Amino acid sequence: MSRTERRAPWLFLSPWLLGFAAFTAGPMLVSLWLSFTRYDMLTPAEFVGTDNYRELFTDPKVATALGNTLFFTVLHVPLQIVLALVLASLLRRAGRAGGVFRTLLYLPVMTPPVALAALFLLLLNGQTGAINDVLGWFGFTGPNWTTDPAWIKPGLVLMSLWTVGSTAVIYLAALTRVPPELYEAAELDGASPWRRFRHVTLPMISGTVYFTVIVNTIASLQVFTEAYVMFYGNAQTEAGRDDSALFYVIYLFQQAFGSLRMGYASAMAWALFLVIALITALQVRASRRLVHYEGEVR
Amino acid sequence: MRTRGRGFALAGLVVAAVAFGYPFAWLVSASLKDRAHVFDNALLPVPFAPQNFVEVWRAVPLLTWIGNSVAVGVAAAVAATLSSAVVAYGFARYRFRGRGLLFGLVLATMMLPGAVTMVPVYLEWHAVGLATTQVPLWAQNLFGSAFYIFLLRQFFLGLPSEVFDAARVDGAGPLRTFTAIALPLARPGMVVVFVFELRSAWTDLIKPLIYLREPQFYTLPRGLKTVLDRFGQGGESQWEIVLAASVVATVPMIVLFLCAQRYFVRGLVTQHVEQ
Numbered sequence: 174m175s176r177t178e179r180r181a182p183w184l185f186l187s188p189w190l191l192g193f194a195a196f197t198a199g200p201m202l203v204s205l206w207l208s209f210t211r212y213d214m215l216t217p218a219e220f221v222g223t224d225n226y227r228e229l230f231t232d233p234k235v236a237t238a239l240g241n242t243l244f245f246t247v248l249h250v251p252l253q254i255v256l257a258l259v260l261a262s263l264l265r266r267a268g269r270a271g272g273v274f275r276t277l278l279y280l281p282v283m284t285p286p287v288a289l290a291a292l293f294l295l296l297l298n299g300q301t302g303a304i305n306d307v308l309g310w311f312g313f314t315g316p317n318w319t320t321d322p323a324w325i326k327p328g329l330v331l332m333s334l335w336t337v338g339s340t341a342v343i344y345l346a347a348l349t350r351v352p353p354e355l356y357e358a359a360e361l362d363g364a365s366p367w368r369r370f371r372h373v374t375l376p377m378i379s380g381t382v383y384f385t386v387i388v389n390t391i392a393s394l395q396v397f398t399e400a401y402v403m404f405y406g407n408a409q410t411e412a413g414r415d416d417s418a419l420f421y422v423i424y425l426f427q428q429a430f431g432s433l434r435m436g437y438a439s440a441m442a443w444a445l446f447l448v449i450a451l452i453t454a455l456q457v458r459a460s461r462r463l464v465h466y467e468g469e470v471r
Numbered sequence: 472m473r474t475r476g477r478g479f480a481l482a483g484l485v486v487a488a489v490a491f492g493y494p495f496a497w498l499v500s501a502s503l504k505d506r507a508h509v510f511d512n513a514l515l516p517v518p519f520a521p522q523n524f525v526e527v528w529r530a531v532p533l534l535t536w537i538g539n540s541v542a543v544g545v546a547a548a549v550a551a552t553l554s555s556a557v558v559a560y561g562f563a564r565y566r567f568r569g570r571g572l573l574f575g576l577v578l579a580t581m582m583l584p585g586a587v588t589m590v591p592v593y594l595e596w597h598a599v600g601l602a603t604t605q606v607p608l609w610a611q612n613l614f615g616s617a618f619y620i621f622l623l624r625q626f627f628l629g630l631p632s633e634v635f636d637a638a639r640v641d642g643a644g645p646l647r648t649f650t651a652i653a654l655p656l657a658r659p660g661m662v663v664v665f666v667f668e669l670r671s672a673w674t675d676l677i678k679p680l681i682y683l684r685e686p687q688f689y690t691l692p693r694g695l696k697t698v699l700d701r702f703g704q705g706g707e708s709q710w711e712i713v714l715a716a717s718v719v720a721t722v723p724m725i726v727l728f729l730c731a732q733r734y735f736v737r738g739l740v741t742q743h744v745e746q
Contacts, residue, residue, distance in 0.1 A: 178645065182567045184561070185560050185561025185562075185564075185565070185649070186561040186562070188613065189554075189577065189614060192611070192613070192615055193576070193580070195614070196592055196611050199591075200595065203591040214594075259483075260487060263483045264480075266480035267477065267481055268477065271484070276732060277488050279732075279735070280495065280725060283670060283725055283728045284674075285676075285691070285721060286692070287674075287696055288498075288718075288720050291713050292498050292714070294703070295510070295714075296494060298510075303493070303497060306512055342740075343740065346736075346739070395585065397677060402696055406680070406700065407705050409700075409704075409705030409706070425589075426589075426677075426681075429590050435594065442587045446586075449584050
């Protein structure tokens with residue numbers, strides 16, 4: 174092998190190696206160091222030991238923001254997964270006609286979240302919104318989704334389901350890879366549709382479901398844009414509002430770029446990283462019992 | 472039995488289509504209503520008020536924002552596509568010590584929460600004097616992006632190795648083999664990366680919020696947030712303007728999807744099924 178041949182792979186890898194140093198590894202080290210300092214960008218960073226981390230435990234807004242974020246995640250992830258599974262199953266059974274529906278279900282994913290948030294502020298409006306109109310047809314009086322502190326997060330969850338198409342399309346691809354012989358065998362054995370789903374479909378796609386649960390959870394714990402657009406960044410609507418839509422990354426953003434508390438924001442970021450790592454680790458452990466990989470011997 | 476299942480599925484999908492399509496219909500319809508009728512929830516815009524789109528054009532620099540979004544989006548997509556292809560080719564074509572470990576590291580960065588590097592990366596751009604420009608919105612893409620590297624590596628691994636061996640026999644160097652043979656063959660994969668990144672740059676709000684201060688540098692989502700705050704809630708309650716601007720921000724993405732649907736689906740499927 175010539176010298177150019179031996180050097181070649183490193184030449185091709187060099188953009189990523191540079192980028193990893195400059196935008197991942199370097200920033201992580203800087204962030205870790207900053208989390209032990211007080212830094213407002215105007216005066217030099219001052220070492221404060223573990224003050225920032227101790228403040229995390231006494232700052233009531235951190236507890237509120239973390240609680241809100243977990244509340245959203247616990248509702249959003251299971252609903253998203255179940256709805257995506259239902260829609261994907263329907264799409265698979267629909268055959269060729271499913272293509273049009275697949276396109277329609279995916280369009281919300283293409284909508285900029287800012288536009289989506291503006292639209293749903295009106296659809297969710299307690300007095301004039303179309304969603305409460307629909308609830309009214311069935312005799313329900315819908316809540317004030319955008320102003321009632323008890324209903325803001327459920328409203329955001331409801332809205333988040335509109336972009337379920339991205340997960341549904343992934344499940345559809347997984348479903349079409351299940352060998353049809355398995356269904357035929359189950360049908361011959363007289364298995365009901367539910368039992369076929371429970372004992373054939375679910376085990377065959379559990380690897381995909383597991384992966385989407387992890388990815389969706391990590392994304393949910395960093396939920397930001399829709400809630401920020403609807404409830405923050407506007408002095409007039411922020412005034413007098415309680416913290417029921419204050420999600421963790423929104424508070425982190427405010428601390429960093431509003432109050433210029435770069436040290437505290439860095440400590441917040443590392444705390445979130447730990448929470449996410451912990452939850453992911455729990456999910457990985459649970460998956461060892463629940464996920465079936467094809468070709469695996471037990 | 473079979474046909475009953477299919478009929479049931481179609482009925483369910485029609486219900487879903489109404490539920491998922493209705494917000495779009497509402498948005499387009501309301502953007503064409505006059506101020507008194509924006510909230511009437513009627514499907515057809517009566518009276519018809521297309522002048523909302525002229526008004527929003529007059530009220531805010533919409534054309535500048537569209538231009539910014541196109542420039543940032545194309546720069547981000549081109550940078551991500553080319554750099555990720557270069558790195559992916561290095562992982563797919565060569566065997567070298569530490570390859571498995573390094574590729575594992577690439578995959579691990581996909582799991583890293585963006586919130587962790589948000590502050591220090593901002594400080595880096597601040598240190599080099601670019602923190603209030605559009606550069607941070609796309610320049611990071613020059614260094615390859617984990618998911619796209621993963622996706623393109625799959626493409627390169629799928630190419631028959633004979634074509635590369637033939638090129639080597641012909642005396643082509645590594646760079647020439649890459650540009651003349653590998654890149655043209657991987658074009659479908661590169662289109663996937665391009666449209667994915669275009670979508671992601673076009674719709675992003677977090678980076679524009681952090682970096683862009685002057686309205687003449689705003690991208691469409693950042694501008695739309697200003698429109699919402701000024702004409703929507705807490706503002707002058709001219710929601711028809713907000714909705715018209717929302718339509719303008721959304722339509723290009725719908726067109727992009729309708730033109731490149733199969734690439735989006737292919738990208739999504741690679742992302743999760745082939746893990």
